[in-house]
Amino acid sequence: MVTKEEKIVAKALEMFNERGIEYVGLRELAAVLGIRVGNITYYFPTKDDLVNRLAQDLSKLNEQIIVEETGTLFSFLDRFRKIFAHHVQYRCLLLSFVHLMEQNKVLSENYKETEKKRFSSIVASLSALQQADYLSPQADITFLVSVFTLTARFWISEASLSFRHLSPPEQMAHYLTLLAKxxxxxATEKGRADVQRFLAGL
Amino acid sequence: MVTKEEKIVAKALEMFNERGIEYVGLRELAAVLGIRVGNITYYFPTKDDLVNRLAQDLSKLNEQIIVEETGTLFSFLDRFRKIFAHHVQYRCLLLSFVHLMEQNKVLSENYKETEKKRFSSIVASLSALQQADYLSPQADITFLVSVFTLTARFWISEASLSFRHLSPPEQMAHYLTLLAKxxxxxATEKGRADVQRFLAGL
DNA sequence: CATAGAATTTGGACAATGTCCTAAAGTTAC
DNA sequence: GTAACTTTAGGACATTGTCCAAATTCTATG
Known part of the structure; x- marks a missing residue:
């Protein structure tokens, strides 16, 4: 049983991903669904509410990535592979990231929390990897986190600008390779082995 | 002598930077300038034309950065310092980068050219630095270029999300440090000395 | 089954936006 | 001084997100 609300969300995600959130009007979305605009606003009073729902769905998906704490460098990199896959699924959100954060109060509030969590989560993981002799004791964790978060946030934006000719999996592979390199x-010798294994699997 | 066109461009840049291109209406811009909307559209038939003008101005500014080919790693990093300063000046464009490229045909065409030039320019610089014993012979130039371009494109977007509490110079320092690290x-020993000198000057 | 109450759908109104166009006003050159 | 050109004003237009009241459909209860 698929509720009407779910139908709206699904079709919205589909069209937003294809043409961009800003370029899909509610009337057009309604027309494709065979309903009227007012009917959409019944379930989602504002367009932002609809977007918030998508963001919430993505957030849930990302939370489901069990930090299967094998605690290896491989599994650390693999976490980003899974996150990147979700980014492709909800690319419309990431392509309008800055825009949405400026405009959408609910979204930006939620994001602040998520950001903090993610940041400290990555710091923790990297520190653990250092303890487990995957990363050298001299490794600058803060630096690594900064570059990782920057890349994770904007890889798909750059891909949409510069690698439009590549398929999403190819784009993912490119940026995951970047992270690995x-x-x-x-990395220690042990760590480099994990990186090589990860790169070989892309 | 400041022409009316220049006044429009200047005030538009000011307001766009403050509140975002998408959130400043032409009527509001006109009101601030004490003129009517139709008067703006006389100089810039569409809003995109106005934005294109700003992009063109930024492009000219960036081209003026003489590649003062001292050919040192310091001067290479310093080029990014200058570019970042321009990004702050025209931050409205960079914050709406993806959005603009999707929508604005003229802009995206121009950008393709600029991108190619910049990419090969960075590759050339890094190769030269390798020849000049600033970078080790094993250095992965392509990798470095990729991370540099990603950072240069999106640093200000991330800063607007995560480092809003910092001043633009502080934000710049953070991301330039990232590039340096x-x-x-x-880097060779010689190269690391240049990097340290650059970091010391931030 | 009938009906009251709730949930859903409709259709239109509203203000704001970018764009466009015509007529008026101003400026310049002969 | 008048013709040609530039600039400005003012309004019309379609589109957008939002909002609302009435109509319809659904649901649970007597």
Whole structure:
């Protein structure tokens, strides 16, 4: 049983991903669904509410990525592979990231929390990897986190600008390779083996 | 002598930077300038034309950064310092980057050219630095270029999300530090000295 | 089954936006 | 001084997100 609300959300995500949130009007979305605009606003009073719902769905998906704490460098990188896959699924949100954060109060409030959590989560993971002899004791964790978060946030934006000719999996592979190469200088021999294994699997 | 066109451009940049291109209406811009909307559209038939003008101005500014080919790693990093300063000046454009590229045909066409030039320019610079014993022979130039371009494109977007509490110079310093630290593993002893000098000057 | 109450759908109104166009006003050159 | 050109004003237009009241459909209860 698929509720009407779910139908709206699904079709909205589909059209937003294809043409961009800003370029899909509610009337057009309604027409495709065979309903009227007012009917959408019954379930989602404002367009932002609809977007918030999508953001919430993405958030849930990302939370489901069990930090299957094998605690290896491989599994750390693999977490980003899963996150990137979700980014592709909800790319409309990431492509309008800055825009949405400026405009949408609910979204930006939620994001502040998520950001803090994610940041400290990555710091914790990297510190653990350092303890477990995957990363050298001299590795600059803060630096690595900064570059990782920047890349994770905007890889899909850059891909949409510069690698439109590549398929999403190819784009993902490119940026995951970037992340992997990024840690190499700070990895121990053990760590480098994990990185190579990860790169081989892309 | 400041022409009316220049007044419009200047005030538009000011307001766009403050509140975002999408959130400043032409009527409001006109009101602030003490003129009517139709008067703006006389100089800039569409809002995109106005935005294109700003993009063109930024492009000219960036081109003026003489690649003062001292050919040192310091001067290479310093080029990014200058570019970042321009980004602050025209931050409205960079904050709506993806959005603008999707919508504005003229802009995206121009950008393709600029992108190619910039990419090969950075590759050339890094190769030269490798020849000049600033970077190790094993340095992965392509990797470095990728991370540099990603950072240069989106640093100000991330800053607007995560470092709003910092001043633009502080934000710049953070991301320039990132770039500097990024090359350290690939730098020779000579190169690392240049990086340290650059970091000391931030 | 009938009906009251709730949930859903409709259709239109509203203000704001970018764009467009015509007529008026102002400026310049002969 | 008048013709040609530039600039400005003012309003019309379609589109957008939002909002609302009435109509319809659904649901649970007597």
């Amino acid at each position: 990024l840690v190499i200088p700070y | 990024l090359v350290i593993p690939y």
